[in-house]
Amino acid sequence: MKKIVLIFIFIFFSCKQDESLSLGSLFQDHMILQQDEFVAIWGYTKPRGQVFLKTDWGEEKLINADESGEWNTKIKTLKADLKPHELVVQNSSKKIIIKDIFFGEVWFASGQSNMGWQMGNKITEVEGAIDEIPLADYNEIRYFRATGNDSYTPNKNVKGSWKVCSPETVSEFSAVAYFFAKELFNNLQVPIGIIHGTWRMGHPAEAYAMPELLEKVKGFEKINERIKISLDPNTPYNMWLSNHNYVELNQLINDDNNTTFLSDENKKFVEKKYNDSNWEILSLKEINKKFSIENEFDGVVWLRQTFDYQKNQVVDLEFEIGEVNEFFDIFINGKFVNRRKGYGKFESRFLIPDNILNQGINTIAIRIADMYGDGGLLEDEDRGIYYNNKKIYSFFDTWKVKFSSWKTNNRLYNLEEGLDEIVFPSKLRMPREGSKPTMLYNSLISPISPYTLKGFIWYQGENNVTRYENYRSTFLSVIKTFRKKWENEKLPFYYVQIAPHEYANRRNQxxxxxxxxxxxxxxxTLSEENVGMAVTMDIGDSLDIHPKIKKPVGKRLALWALAKDYGYKNLTHSGPLFKEVNFQKGKAIVSFDHIGSGLHVTNKKLKYFEIAGKDKIFQTANAQIKGDKVIVWSKKVPIPLYVRYGWKNFLTPNFFNKEGLPASSFNSINHLNDE
Known part of the structure; x- marks a missing residue:
């Protein structure tokens, strides 16, 4: 009888008038649904409308939408059968067919740039990617890269599409997530789906936390008050925003040679005969001071200079931009010369197209776009025009200057009168930027979270290093956020311990x-339930915060999943982790978990162990493996009370288990405090 009713409804839907129908962002061709599970399906239609859902594996549902048009249901999936399936959703006039669906294991990958680092990245190439990419032909591995819009409140949708892993597509995949998925697939032989929710670069942990959990963390107690101020349309700052035109940041930064001008007036700034008589005249030092952190200004400035070039050489010339921390576009006599196209390394010297530079009077226009921190065109003696690698012209230190746009609210707002017209926001207001607290929760986590999955992998921490004191509590708010949104407090959460890097040199500290x-x-954080940590002590880079070695990272995350979630009970899935220390006769006897088939040193002498007495001043110590323990001692500390290992920003350790997994750094002081 039920089947007859559903058939009648199906025919009825085919005859009714037009109405809207859509699905949640992740329901697309090539998707992977969590196998053998009741999975969530949701979407939108007209208020209180009805939707009919049918699958080729026998699921049929008639679903009623609520007063806003939202609808949701759960359907049972099959165990992975390596066969493509179809799902149909239909209302009175529209039918959506999703094809090539696999059942398998779905994981959510998130964090910051080291998780986001793509297989095909050209700035720091992933080690082994050249050989791996041509072989990455895995129809059973699917990848969804989600992006969203910065928001103070939760979004409902993300942008993205499911990509089938192939030599043509894998360059776009997160390298860590790809190697994680590949390791799972090779062992489980079931399809693996990765939903990747790392957006842009440089995001701190607190960006992923929901307000009600983050406000319990020290330093974030006023987060809800800050959000309320940010949303208030009647603050002077928000009123200023509403009265000014803007463009999105991504309109300014693109990968081609086409400069995006922020207004029609800006287009005239490059012209040789443009009247800049009312522009300020400033030195580079004065310009850069405007961009200083103290002055709180980020945005766009135009520099113009007229110069008399009397050299006979007007072809085969090069322009040296010199030291500049920001994006730039360069024009000579109204003609485009070159621009910085993206973040990362760039060539500071480039060819000037022939017949642009004239013998006599010329005009150069440079647009500088400062996105954060100090900025501007720095003073540099190398800046100038070159021929045959020899400098033949230098520019004056003073320039005609026009501050044309202010970067605020994660957009560029046009300035008609320059810096004086700016209305700065309240200190409590939270910028609408992905790096700010709760922003990525709103833009990525909330709209993705109903999608049924197996667990989470996470690689983040670099952006929190100088605020490490509260990282654990902040990180826990993220873990709890993910589990709360997915309505499962026991979902596995496996994360990467940040790799060694010389942060002091990098940050001038x-x-x-x-x-x-x-x-x-x-x-x-390992004291929490159902978490695991992939140790990366052996793959750090002193100069690059993005280590090129990604394959072991993905594989070590997969080891945790295989051991804890897929029945590989006897698998050694971690390097040695500090367990406890006992002190006897002036020596520290250190015990470890996860010793595997034994502790191992890669050369004769263990490095980076230290001990301290009651003064807590640590001294370099001798260390020796004795069975399943490490014995640590120093003549400088006759009565040791504390021991630590690997307590440096950057190091090249030699302490592993025999399975080749590195030991984590530790400090027994913190362990005791934690207990």
Whole structure:
């Protein structure tokens, strides 16, 4: 009888008038649904409308939408059968057919740039990618890269599409997530789906947390008040925004040679005969001071200079931009010369197209776009025009200057009168930027979270190193956010301990072992239920915060999943992790979990162990493996009370288990405090 009713409804839907119908963002061709599970399906139609859902594996549902038009249901999937399936959703006039669906294991990958680092990245090439990409022909591995819009409130949709893994598509995949998926597939022989929710670069952990959990963390107690102020349309700042035109940041940064002008007036700034008589005249030092952090200005400035070039050579010339931290576009006599197209490394010297430079009077126009922090065109003696690698012309230090756009609210707002017209926001207002607290929760986590999955993998922490004291509590708010949104407090959460890197040199800071302290916060998080940590002590890079070695990272995350979620009970899935220490006769006797088939040193002498007495001043110590323990001692500390290992921002350790997995750094002081 039920089947007859559904058939009648199906025919009835085919005859009714037009109405809207859509599905949640992730329901597309090539998707992977979590196998052998009741999975969530949702979408939108007219208010209180009806939707009919049917699958080729026998599921049929008639679903009623609520007063806003939202509808949702759950359907039972099959065990992975390596066969493509179809799902049909239909209302009175529209039918949506989703094809090539696999059942398998679905994981959500998130974090910051090291998780986002793509297989085909050209800035820091992934080690082994050249050989791996041509072989990456895995129809059973599917990847969805989600992006969204910055928002103070939860979004309902993300942008993206499911990609079938192939040599043509894998360059777009997160390298860590790809190697994780490949390791799972090779062992389980079932389809693997990766939903990747890392957006842009440089995001701190708190961007992924929901407000009600983040407000319990020290330093974020006023997060809800800040959001309320940010949303209030009647603040002077928000009223200023509403009265100014803007463009989105991504309109300015693109990968071609086409400059996007922010207004029609801006287009005239490059012209040789443009009247810039009312522009300010400033030195580079004065310009850069405007961009200083103290002055809170980021945005766009145009520089113009007229110069008399009397050299006979007007072809085969090169322009040296010199030191500049920001995006730039360069024009000579109204003609395009070159531009910086993206973040990362760029060539500072480039050819000037022939017949642009004239013998006599010329005009150069440079647009500088400062996105954060200090900025501007820095003073540099190398800047100028070159022929045969020899500098033949230098520019004056003073320039005609026009500040044309202010970067705020994650957009570029046009300035008619320059900096004086800016209305700065309240200190409590939270910028509408993905790097700010709760922003990625709103733009990515909330709209993705109903999608049924197996668990999470995470690679983040670098952006929190100088605020390591509260990282554990912040990180826990993220873990709890994910589990709460997916309505399962026990979903596995496996994360990467950040790799060694010389943060002090990179940030021009001279004190504090930032990375060691943050790694410790991550290690202490292991006390939580159903979490695991992939240790990367052996793959760090002193100069590059993005280590090129990604394959072991993905594989080590997969080891945790295989051991904890897929029945590989005897699999050694971690390097040695500090368990406890006992002190006897002036020596520290250190025990470890996850020793595998034994502790191992890659050369004769263990490095980076230290001990301390009651003064807590650590001294370099001798260390020796004795069975399943490490014995640590130093003549400088006759009565040791504390022991630590690997307590440096950057190091090249030699302490592993015999399975080749590195030991985590640790400090027994923190362990005792944690207990």
């Amino acid at each position: 001279t004190s504090g072992e930032f990375a060691a302290n943050l790694r410790e916060q991550q290690r202490l």
